[in-house]
Amino acid sequence: MPDQRTARVTVVTGGASGIGRATVLRFLAEGDQVVFGDLNEANAQALLDEVADPARLRFVPTDVTDEADVAALVGDAVDGFGRIDVMFNNAGIGGAFGPLVETEAADWDRTFAVIGRGVFLGTKHAARAMIAHGGGGVIVNNASVAGVGGGGGLTAYSAAKAAVINFTANAAVELAAHRIRINAVCPGLVNTPLVMGRDAAAIEAQLATFQPWPDLGRPEDIAGVVAFLAGPDSVFLTGTHVLADGGMVAWGPRMTGTSDPRGRTRQYVGFTEGTTGRRPTRRPVHDI
Ligand SMILES: NC(=O)c1ccc[n+]([C@@H]2O[C@H](COP(=O)([O-])OP(=O)(O)OC[C@H]3O[C@@H](n4cnc5c(N)ncnc54)[C@H](O)[C@@H]3O)[C@@H](O)[C@H]2O)c1
Known part of the structure; x- marks a missing residue:
């Protein structure tokens, strides 16, 4: 049992499913005290029941597009555990899809609200708490390979993820003076309900056309990269993004x-x- 005064305090958005859930479990395995936020309260409750350790895992119902919600999520970590050391801005949706000439402006805005505004708000409130505490901190943003390339059909998602990568670089410059590091992870295709929910068998069958690495990414694989970015071994990394994609981007034009x-x-x-x-x-x- 880690010492609760010295254990790291980590906050994860979208922690009830997929990559966020795997990262909550990884942080707990590393001895952290964790607060996670999510819109899906049923999935959140299932995770709370599974972990069954209320002294180390707290949940706050959160919509990352709502500033008061995000402030309350960070506030819960500060009130409950005394400070915040690590923020993982992970919550995401696929958002608007289909031809851009048919895309509704409201759907475009909503995609950017969850992906772009959500990461901005998480960074803003985590950084405020870290600066007030004075001990520095680490922020990790979940972007995507979609943010470094194209493909069409998911244009709003791709453009919003590109915004997350650029935001991460800009924020790193501002926050360095406070010893707050901020980096992004760019997953490729990962086996989570977000992408596998509809037709897992078809995606598995087409895997060789997506990436050169023979295995599909697992949520735990991305959690491992987040743990590295949140931990002491990445102390000289800030403002950058790490591709975790089974070589998808390296494959390029093939x-x-x-x-x-x-x-x-x-x-x-x-x-x-x-x-x-x-x-x-x-x-x-x-x-x-
Ligand atoms: N799975 C992939 O292949 C993949 C690839 C690249 C990037 N990503 C990114 O990883 C992140 C996590 O995705 P995942 O695959 O684990 O998906 P997931 O659907 O399994 O989990 C996402 C979680 O975010 C929550 N969420 C969505 N909107 C929210 C909001 N407004 N406020 C609070 N919570 C909200 C959902 O309820 C869900 O629990 C996303 O940002 C996604 O874009 C995923």
């Missing part, structure tokens, strides 16, 4: 087809001379 077992770069090794007039060399690849 110009060489290295992940296709029938692709030419898997069958031959050699050297191409471009348009020099010299002949390329190549030999078949031996099985290893």
